[in-house]
Amino acid sequence: MGDTLAANLLRKQLKELTKHPVDGFSAGLVDDSNVFEWQVTIIGPPETLYEGGFFNARLTFPKDYPNSPPTCRFTSEMWHPNVYDDGKVCISILHNPGDDPNGYETAAERWSPVHTVETIMISIISMLSSPNDESPANVDAAKMWRENRDEFKKRVARIVRKSQEML
Amino acid sequence: MADAPTDDVDTSRQPWDGGGQGTGPSNSAPTGGAGDPAAPERPSDEDILAQQNQIRAEQARVSEYVGNEEPMSALKEEYINGNQNFVQKIAKLEASYSTFRRTRGDGNCFFRGFIYSYLESLLLARDLTECDRIKSVIQEWKGKLVDGGFQALVFEDAMDVLLEQVAEISKPYTNFAHDKLLVDMRDDTISNLIVMLLRLITSCEVQRREDHFFPFILGMYDEPPATVELFCQRHVEPMGEESDHLHIVAITDALQIPVRVVYLDSSGLPTGGGSGLDATVHDFVPDSCVPGTHPRVHLLYRPGHYDILYAKGG
Numbered sequence: 271m272g273d274t275l276a277a278n279l280l281r282k283q284l285k286e287l288t289k290h291p292v293d294g295f296s297a298g299l300v301d302d303s304n305v306f307e308w309q310v311t312i313i314g315p316p317e318t319l320y321e322g323g324f325f326n327a328r329l330t331f332p333k334d335y336p337n338s339p340p341t342c343r344f345t346s347e348m349w350h351p352n353v354y355d356d357g358k359v360c361i362s363i364l365h366n367p368g369d370d371p372n373g374y375e376t377a378a379e380r381w382s383p384v385h386t387v388e389t390i391m392i393s394i395i396s397m398l399s400s401p402n403d404e405s406p407a408n409v410d411a412a413k414m415w416r417e418n419r420d421e422f423k424k425r426v427a428r429i430v431r432k433s434q435e436m437l
Numbered sequence: 438m439a440d441a442p443t444d445d446v447d448t449s450r451q452p453w454d455g456g457g458q459g460t461g462p463s464n465s466a467p468t469g470g471a472g473d474p475a476a477p478e479r480p481s482d483e484d485i486l487a488q489q490n491q492i493r494a495e496q497a498r499v500s501e502y503v504g505n506e507e508p509m510s511a512l513k514e515e516y517i518n519g520n521q522n523f524v525q526k527i528a529k530l531e532a533s534y535s536t537f538r539r540t541r542g543d544g545n546c547f548f549r550g551f552i553y554s555y556l557e558s559l560l561l562a563r564d565l566t567e568c569d570r571i572k573s574v575i576q577e578w579k580g581k582l583v584d585g586g587f588q589a590l591v592f593e594d595a596m597d598v599l600l601e602q603v604a605e606i607s608k609p610y611t612n613f614a615h616d617k618l619l620v621d622m623r624d625d626t627i628s629n630l631i632v633m634l635l636r637l638i639t640s641c642e643v644q645r646r647e648d649h650f651f652p653f654i655l656g657m658y659d660e661p662p663a664t665v666e667l668f669c670q671r672h673v674e675p676m677g678e679e680s681d682h683l684h685i686v687a688i689t690d691a692l693q694i695p696v697r698v699v700y701l702d703s704s705g706l707p708t709g710g711g712s713g714l715d716a717t718v719h720d721f722v723p724d725s726c727v728p729g730t731h732p733r734v735h736l737l738y739r740p741g742h743y744d745i746l747y748a749k750g751g
Contacts, residue, residue, distance in 0.1 A: 275594055275630065278594060279594060282590045283590060286590065334626075334629075336591070336633070337629050337633070366675070366676075366677070367671075367676075367677055367678055379667070379670045380670075380671065380675050381675060382636075382670065382674035382675040382676070383591065383633045383636075383637075383674070383676065384587060384591050384637065384674055386588060386590065386591060388588075
């Protein structure tokens with residue numbers, strides 16, 4: 271019974287997102303036989319450094335979703351203070367309460383079962399718009415964001431171009 | 438990482454105690470030990486996390502989400518060599534309560550103990566009027582949750598699971614039905630979905646009555662969340678977040694289920710005999726109930742944890 275409810279919930283979301291796509295991203299399964307592994311494409315939000323980019327990412331859901339959060343990993347090249355070298359996204363809502371490896375402020379919103387693919391993607395899009403350099407996953411990117419904004423812009427422009435070429 | 442209090446990794450904790458109010462995020466900031474030159478070196482965040490997970494796994498191995506019924510003497514034994522105030526209070530409780538049932542200390546113990554005890558009381562009493570009432574109350578919450586901004590797909594499976602449980606207990610009592618309720622409430626999926634639903638209803642109730650609840654929230658924290666919504670996102674909706682007085686008020690109001698909580702702690706002067714000490718009792722009776730309505734659910738609170746109590750003759 272365990273994973274059928276999680277699977278059911280994910281299938282419902284897939285159906286809903288296929289019927290009513292949400293601005294800013296597209297989502298589907300990596301492999302139709304596995305509803306726990308999603309492929310998403312995030313459109314670089316307008317009026318940000320990431321505008322014009324198409325960034326692919328994988329969402330991997332645990333069997334006990336929605337009690338535990340999925341992980342999100344960019345497969346496209348990414349340069350952002352809250353994304354690890356290996357592409358893993360580090361934002362507070364993808365962490366369980368108590369699971370606090372990056373020193374979020376206690377007020378930051380954590381994972382709760384109200385989150386869906388849609389609300390997660392909206393959080394990631396908002397992360398692209400406003401990096402949080404207080405608790406960086408990529409220290410070099412955070413440092414560059416803070417101290418050398420021009421260089422940061424150039425670096426991001428490069429990955430935006432790259433993502434367009436990959437289309 | 439100011440909010441990983443060392444309390445959380447206190448392995449000397451009682452098996453029933455999965456982390457007390459005192460280890461909750463609200464009280465944790467000052468216990469970080471940062472800036473105290475005499476403090477021993479803190480373990481790394483990864484170490485703390487690994488140890489927390491290990492303790493949780495251990496808990497899961499030694500205690501079910503909902504345990505078996507035990508005599509009150511088992512409770513007393515825990516304190517026999519400890520604080521005698523507990524022993525005295527438990528001795529007095531034995532006049533009103535015959536048995537108790539432990540719940541797992543995973544931060545969800547209030548919600549899980551509350552709903553198990555409620556469903557079980559309906560099953561034992563075969564109270565069909567109450568079954569019908571709670572069924573329609575739950576169904577009404579569907580609309581209220583959607584109005585409150587919760588996506589239907591987030592809670593509709595959980596709601597079906599809870600309504601199924603209500604339907605099951607509306608049938609005539611059998612030992613099998615009683616066992617099935619226990620098995621279901623020990624099942625990761627069923628049990629946690631129901632807890633999740635109760636958390637969402639609690640959150641929605643608190644937000645619907647923002648003006649009523651916000652002053653209490655302000656009083657609960659040194660640095661209170663700026664809005665009721667943030668409070669709910671941080672302290673109500675996530676699984677494993679401890680329940681406070683406010684959560685109990687909200688869920689008992691939302692479902693109109695009166696609850697009695699018996700507070701058992703070490704307070705009081707050790708009298709060393711005489712009439713002994715009484716545990717403090719608090720009834721949560723929703724406004725919609727007739728004053729003096731008898732509580733359906735009895736819970737035992739020890740700092741940081743809720744277990745289920747069985748009233749004599751109930």
